[in-house]
Every structure is written in C-alpha cells, then in structure tokens.
Amino acid sequence: MNVLALYDIHGNVDALEAVLAAAPTPDLVLVGGDALPGPFARATLDRLAELPTRWIRGNGERETAEALDGPEPAADDLAAVTAKRNAGELGAALVRPLGELPLTTEIDGVLYCHATPRDDAEILTRISPEERYAEALSGVTASIVVAGHTHQQHDRTVGGVRFLNAGSVGLPYEGDGAARWLWVADGVPELRATPYDAAATGERMKAIWPDVMSIDAALVAPVPALEITKLFEQRARPAT
Template identity: 40%
Template structure:
C-alpha cells in the first residue's frame, strides 16, 4: 500500500489541476461538511484537498466516512488535532488540550485511527494559474505553530525557510480565519474553517485555480445545532455547537489569543 500511495502522490504532483477545492478544520461537524460538499463548484472540482483537523469534534466517524465516500478525488493532509486523536487512542498521551478531543478519539473505529495516523503532513500539487502549491495544516514545517494574516515578515521568512524555489503558493489552516496575503514573493492562503469558524458564521473554504477564491457556504445553523444535540453523546454538546457553529469566538478574540504564539512581542497589537 505504501508503494501505491507514493506512486499516486508522484502522479498528482506531475498532473496540473484546473480547479481544487480546499476544506480545512472540519472538526467533525457533519452538517457543515455536507453543505460544502453540496456546492456545485466543490462537486465539479478536480480535487478536494483537506488541510487537517478533520475529525476532532462531535461527529468524527461520520465525517471521515462521508469523505471516504468521495473516493480518490479527496486528498488528505493531517493536522495537529488529528495527530492528537491518534496519540490518545494509542496510549501515547493521556489528555488532549481540546475538551472534546477524548470524546472524538473514543468515537473512532480502529480503521479510522489507522487512516488518520497515516496522513501526510504536507502535499504538493500543480494548480492551473498558481503553479506548484504546497498544502499543510499550520506551516510547512510544523502542524501546530501559528502564523496569522498580520504576522511580521521575519516570522514568515522563518516558517517558509527551505521551501523549493518553485513553490509559489502555500495553503494552510489551523487558525480558523480566512485570509490571502503575499509574503516574500509567495502567496499564502488560509481558507478558514468548515466546522469551527472564528469571526463569521458559515462553512468557510477556498477554490483554487486559476486564482484564489475564498468562499463561505451558508447553511441552516439552528437545524445543525439541533441535529448535533440530538445525535452526539458528548456532554455539553448544545453549548459546544452554539458556540462554534454560531462563531461566537470573534476574530479579534482569536487574534488576541493567537498573537503571542507567532513570536510577536506581548504588547504588540493584533
């Protein structure tokens, strides 16, 4: 299987794709994922790339199975939350920072744990109009360090060190806030979060090729909250769903919390 995976990855890197939909930080929210997959341009995309934190949330097993049903058109990249679920299930850690993490880890089947464990940390594709595009979760070198839309140039130079010269675009996730910015001659794209958006409700994603198009899919959030509350056994699921599906964490609050983790001075403005 490893040889087949490597051969497929080599083929993907050689082939140029016209349209690529990027879904990040689904966090086990099935109604949000269903809404994005129903978008005509997602259905028509050459590939769907997942940039990590796929399952850590209220419906981890259901989200994984729906994505697997999409077949080889979906390309998976792992995030820190996916890694934490695997480590917890395999006894390599005794706690997870996100309170819902242990519940999500316990809800996974063994095959799903194995799938998450095998996910690559980066993926490179050729996309029409953008050339070589590197997909990762947080940064190309680490699945949980922080860079933000307003991170200083020196920070970007640090986290992008060592990338091939022909990698003109980097697509990441992790911070749950969408942005596009140019830094050191490379375009950096964060599609935001499908399942746990900060700052603005809706399922956020991105369409690549030939440009970069940040998208947000509206869906019936009260109905989704009611559905999660009825179908998920996590204690406090109603409050969890109300907080994250309604995006009660503002972008200002998120930037204030994340800011010190990108290495800026503690008194720097976000």
C-alpha cells in the first residue's frame, strides 16, 4: 500500500494543497494528528474529507475537543486560545469525534503515532538521548515508528526500532518554510519536502490567527532548525 503521511497541518490549507499536488496518488492518506488548531481549519477538514484517510489523534485534536466544555483560557496561553477558537468555529459535531481518535494505528508493519506510541505530547527530538527514545519505545514490536509533533523531520534507529518524524505540513520548523511529509511505499518510508510560497501564506494566516510567533518562526522569517530543536529539547518531558 502507498501511504501519504501528513502530520501537523495546523489549518494551513495552502501547504496541504501544495503537498497534495506534489505527491504521487496514494492508496491512503494517514493524518497523523494536529490537523488543527489552525487558521483555516474548516477548509483543511473539508479538503481532507475528499481523500481516502485514516486518522490518529494529536494533542491538537485532543485539546480542541477538551476546549468545547472548558473555561475561557488566559490570553497568553496561545495553545489554549487557539484550541478554544477552533472548537467554537467548528462545533461539537466535528470536533468531539476528533478528540476520540485512536492514539496509534499500524499499516504494513509501520506503527503511526503523533508524538510517541504512549503519549500524544511527549517530545523526542533529533538530539534526544538514546535512553529517552528507548523508554518511549519500550514494548513496541513494530520495526518502524512514524511520528510528528515537533514539526521537524528526522530519522533515528534505537534498539532496533527505526523512528521517523514526518515533519510538519503546515508549520515546519526547518528554516526554509517548505512543507514536510512522508511517503511510505509498502512499508518503506521516504521523507520529502515541498516548497511553496510559505511567506505569503504565513502573512495570510497572521491576518486572522493569534499565534503570530509560530507562524513567523515557521513560514515568514524561518528560524534556523537547530535553534528550534534545542528549544524543544529543553521542554522535553516524560509521558504522564
């Protein structure tokens, strides 16, 4: 089976369209979590609904679903603010099922998760120590694990398990704005990138979306990838 794995779209429908135009025609589109929150979430969900998809849950879907019944967030908590905004815009009928998606799925021997197989928000980066990888992957029987969450592609093998981060379609922290994705042909993964006018898209997103810092860092004035990697590594926490 040919699988197009799309992670961390975050409502960037322009990037999604660029990837779909560049990618071969898949048998299945694996939506790896964090399709939302984002500025053009409804358009993103509508576009994905036209495709043969299988979804897993990211922390974005979980947090947006939790925001349906949650209190108004503090103004400086942008993750909560954006989740609450999409929850209100999209409504419970669309959002609640997204929060109930499975944490993992397996296709052709490849195990797909959002962050790690045990947690949708655990951080593993390009520079995380092997010990943390080994702990996060403990009990995994698949030889290949695909994740996202950090918005950076990487490919590590620890203890016989190959761990690939598919990168982010919509907010890639790679220093160049290009959308990242993964093509998996009969269980064999290949990391790919698609350039598009990310700066123009970023400006369009900033006009309606409060998380300006993330959009600038990913799309408009991309921050060097290693700076982001080090920042995420400082924030890494064990699963709860």
